[in-house]
Amino acid sequence: MNSNTTIPRRSWAEPYKIKMVEPLKMTTRAQRERAIAEAGFNTFLLRSEDVYIDLLTDSGTSAMSDLQWAGMMRGDEAYAGSRNFYRLEETIRRYYGFKHTIPTHQGRGAEHILSQLTIRPGDVVPGNMYFTTTRLHQEMAGGAFVDVIIDEAHDPACKHPFKGNVDLAKLKRVIDEVGAERIPYFCLHATVNMGGGQPISMGNIRETSQLCRNHGIKIFLDATRAVENAYFIKTREEGFADRTIADILLETCSHTDGCTMSGKKDCLVNIGGFLAVNDDELADRARNMVVAFEGLHTYGGMAGRDMEAMALGIEESVEYDHVRARVGQVEYLGNLLHRHGVPIMRPTGGHGVFLDARAFLPHVPQSQFPSQSLAAALYVDSGVRAMERGAVSAGRDTQTNENRFPQLELVRLTLPRRVYTQAHMDVTAESIIDLFKKRDRICGLEFTYEPETLRFFRARFQPVTGNKILQDDYGNLHGENAAYIQSGA
Secondary structure (H helix, E strand, O other), X not given: OOOOOOOOOOOOOOOOOOOOOOOOOOOOHXXXXXXXXXXXXXXXXXXXXXXXXEOOOOOOOOOOOHHHHHHHOOOOOOOOOOHHHHHHHHHHHHHOOOOEEEEEOOHHHHHHHHHHHHOOOOOEEEEOOOOHHHHHHHHHOOOEEEEOEOHHHHOOOOOOOOOOOEOHHHHHHHHHHHOHHHOOOEEEEOXXXXXXXXXXXXXXXXXXXXXHHHOOOOEEEEOOOHHHHXXXXXXXXXXXXXXXXXXXXXXXXXXXXXXEEEOOOOOOOOOXXXXXXXXXXXXXXXXXHHHHHOOOOOOOOOOHHHHHHHHHHHHHHOOHHHHHHHXXXXXXXXXXXXXXXXXXXXXXXXXXXXXXXHHHOOOOOHHHOHHHHHHHHHHHHHOEEOEEEOHHHHOEOOOOOOEOOOOOOEEEEEOOOOOOOHHXXXXXXXXXXXXXXXXXXEOOEEEEEOOOOOHHHHOEEEEOOOOOOEOOOOOOOXXXXXXXXXXXX
16 A cells, blocks of 8 residues: 555444433524523523533433443342442442542532531642532632642643643642641542643643642542543553553542542433542541431432442443543534634533633623623524533632632533434534624623522523623524424424
């Protein structure tokens, strides 16, 4: 064969087949305009039955496998000592490496327990960018979060392959300024959700661990999407191409003292989470606390069948073909949008595509919440539900009560695992591309109701001008396919 011959890249498809379907409700533009207004222009407050393609979150929305559904029938619902707990504990020890498992109803249950047991008023918790519920629990325990992620993480256009990396100089300054004794632990995220699903390299994990170890500081991993992070290490970091996802995941955890886990993501289940630690005393205190707040230490808010499904999901999650297809679908959508000039977080992350709302809507000031506006407009245009990840999610400063205005003002298009097809991604991309062409017709929003904490879940808004978020006379659904879809052809 001529060495100059180019071999065309062949298509590949998802490593699963569909054996059950759930019908989706098709809506008109007028119906969606009423629905978003009734929801206070907050996509969290929409009824799911009014959503066509739901990219709000990948939390608990993935499709379970046939083996997981079969495992649900093997649930031991004994109040104490369920055999499913011991299977889950053994599976976590095998794939994540931690000695003790404390099950919780979901990830924030684990965050609550860890924060209450380790943080004292006045403590500082550094980490590679905040996550909403994690920071809230740290603050409720009297701590303050300090971001020590690399500067590149705050630039959507930067193509750094590991934008989740810790800036070691920043971390060292925090240690020098507050003292290691006032740092209960380092909060390590893999991948960084609020930064666009960006991974952290193994080299940086090792260096961060060593720096913390030198100062006697523990490290706790947010392992919610650590499997996806392992995939990025395998495909982007030199020296890891021949290692398995499971092996990389195990090494990641070996550089930490424990983890919090929302099993509703990587573990491929609809509910559940856990706190996993190596320290015997901390584990004992955590078990005492889980009994008070979650349930007995051998179920912690989960049914036996849920624990069985989670154990099976962990085993499935580290299969290379699964995670390759999962991240590949995200890359497919991101590449479609990028080719048409839509500003997105580059490179695409592991669990979703993040639109750069400040670049998308330059006429909407951050004080009018462009990410919230864009998410609402996307729903009106096509019935696609996305999530705001900007100033609304950032909340207010605990000292000044002023709005926090982060550098990143994003809309997250989060892909549930094993749920949607390539055609759904095409429909989503077409809607966003069309919205970008008419972006000047999208207006900003202002609060009509603001909860005290985690306001992005329940806040309500209204347009700053008129009563519609998207000012045009565009037809129902999207593009030239509208008549075809509405006709039922």
